[in-house]
Amino acid sequence: KAGVTQTPRYLIKTRGQQVTLSCSPISGHRSVSWYQQTPGQGLQFLFEYFSETQRNKGNFPGRFSGRQFSNSRSEMNVSTLELGDSALYLCASSPEQGRAGEQYFGPGTRLTVT
């Protein structure tokens, strides 16, 4: 099976702009999670979706949003970008329905905000 794919891999944006990141999970996986990784805060949970429903959301401002489509592909959006949003954004999929089992991570999208 193909692994988790994320597009784009690299992105440079300016403060105040918005950005949309995309994630395609492994075929058959219906759970998709997003994480933000920075040197200062480490890996922080953003949100998790299962069958188009958000089941949990991390402690991030409302500028961070996401959604999942019927084919399990997911997108996350960050509006009004700030310098502190520069990070590696990781998407992970899982075949688990009831809990956070083994996660399969994509290569990430490196976002730089200038």
Added chain:
Amino acid sequence: SQQGEEDPQALSIQEGENATMNCSYKTSINNLQWYRQNSGRGLVHLILIRSNEREKHSGRLRVTLDTSKKSSSLLITASRAADTASYFCATDANDYKLSFGAGTTVTVRA
């Protein structure tokens, strides 16, 4: 905030030696997992240990879990240069997310 704390933050060992890193967490968990990350790339799942298990092996990896102390350890035996990476523990507290520790950076010297 992060659920897990890892110790040490960094570890440098000679090829062939064993590497041990520890993880402590704060709340009750369903399972604990270990992941590896090479140079800012995606994470790779190494091993999952459930809350009712005490020890688990996978190849050169050995994981222990002590739920009474809320701690886990990862042992990598006979290390290789390819084991150079950051290692993260992550806990599942039945809330549809993983909470990651800060990670241990392991450098294996040839």
